[in-house]
Amino acid sequence: MAWYDEDSWATAAFAPKGSTIAITFLLAVLLPILLHQFIYRKATPTTLPCFLLIGPSGAGKTAFLTLTERKAVAQTHTSTAPSAIEVLLPEDHTPQSSHYRSPGDPAYERSRRFLLNDTPGHGKLRHFATTQLANPTNVRGIIFVLDAATVAEEAGLNETAEYLHDVLLALQKRYTGATTSKGPKEIPVLIAANKMDLFTALPPHLVTQQLEKAISEVRKSRAKGLKDSGAALSGEEEGLDEEREWLGEGGEGSFEFGQMEEVGTSVTVHGGHVIRGDGADVRSWYEWIASHL
Ligand SMILES: Nc1nc2c(ncn2[C@@H]2O[C@H](COP(=O)(O)OP(=O)(O)OP(=O)(O)O)[C@@H](O)[C@H]2O)c(=O)[nH]1
Numbered sequence: 001m002a003w004y005d006e007d008s009w010a011t012a013a014f015a016p017k018g019s020t021i022a023i024t025f026l027l028a029v030l031l032p033i034l035l036h037q038f039i040y041r042k043a044t045p046t047t048l049p050c051f052l053l054i055g056p057s058g059a060g061k062t063a064f065l066t067l068t069e070r071k072a073v074a075q076t077h078t079s080t081a082p083s084a085i086e087v088l089l090p091e092d093h094t095p096q097s098s099h100y101r102s103p104g105d106p107a108y109e110r111s112r113r114f115l116l117n118d119t120p121g122h123g124k125l126r127h128f129a130t131t132q133l134a135n136p137t138n139v140r141g142i143i144f145v146l147d148a149a150t151v152a153e154e155a156g157l158n159e160t161a162e163y164l165h166d167v168l169l170a171l172q173k174r175y176t177g178a179t180t181s182k183g184p185k186e187i188p189v190l191i192a193a194n195k196m197d198l199f200t201a202l203p204p205h206l207v208t209q210q211l212e213k214a215i216s217e218v219r220k221s222r223a224k225g226l227k228d229s230g231a232a233l234s235g236e237e238e239g240l241d242e243e244r245e246w247l248g249e250g251g252e253g254s255f256e257f258g259q260m261e262e263v264g265t266s267v268t269v270h271g272g273h274v275i276r277g278d279g280a281d282v283r284s285w286y287e288w289i290a291s292h293l
């Protein structure tokens with residue numbers, strides 16, 4: 001049967017038949033609805049941008065989370081499990097993506113929402129944070145909270161630097177291990193130097209200096225460990241350099257946070273305090289969040 005025959009499908013499609021009219025009607029009604037749903041899904045992401053709170057135990061991560069959520073500080077305890085809470089950026093900060101939106105725009109309100117993901121800082125519970133780092137979908141940025149009074153002492157500084165080193169190394173590995181030519185999306189890091197209200201706290205520029213110095217040490221000792229074990233295994237030292245297992249430019253000399261730019265990670269240090277009698281001062285942290293929202 002040819003297509004131009006009297007009872008072929010082509011003739012039926014143009015004939016005033018009941019079934020033809022019904023199919024055309026359904027198509028006309030359903031197509032815009034389906035199209036709308038498809039485009040709407042694509043245009044409005046259903047998942048919120050997420051900021052990961054990482055840092056050693058007792059740094060004030062949960063305190064910052066409660067402050068952001070309730071606008072007031074509450075008594076916190078050592079966290080044993082991660083928790084993600086949907087929060088709103090405080091009113092006096094404007095998200096970067098909404099600079100040209102008017103405050104009445106519903107999209108403006110939506111752009112101020114984000115998830116804060118608190119992780120436990122205890123040494124035995126860091127796998128919660130590291131698994132998130134291994135596959136950071138939706139992670140817009142990482143907030144590394146540290147206690148600026150603790151890093152004034154050798155032991156505290158070393159513990160903090162080791163953790164920070166591991167976080168930065170995970171980000172570097174993610175970047176260098178990417179298979180696409182464009183590289184993965186950048187994940188910036190904010191080092192939130194907390195507890196600035198304490199008399200013994202180091203000011204932010206000293207926190208930066210001390211951390212860079214301590215991370216250089218961590219890197220040196222890790223590289224040495226790697227080389228030693230590599231040499232013991234294979235009897236030679238070559239080949240290990242190519243794996244780029246250490247942080248920054250080849251692991252030589254001193255480490256600077258600026259070296260992380262090369263692997264798509266900008267590191268910023270801002271001081272602040274979540275708790276004090278006359279209120280908190282975490283403006284610069286919110287400012288940073290706003291600039292990446
Ligand atoms: N003086 C001072 N104390 C603070 C500040 N922020 C938090 N603290 C205190 O530090 C302690 C630890 O805070 P948390 O928020 O529970 O610490 P965390 O980082 O969540 O620790 P883990 O859950 O163990 O990883 C609490 O007793 C807080 O009251 C601050 O800005 N200044």
Ligand SMILES: [Mg+2]
Nearest residue numbers: 061062078079
């Ligand atoms: Mg906590």
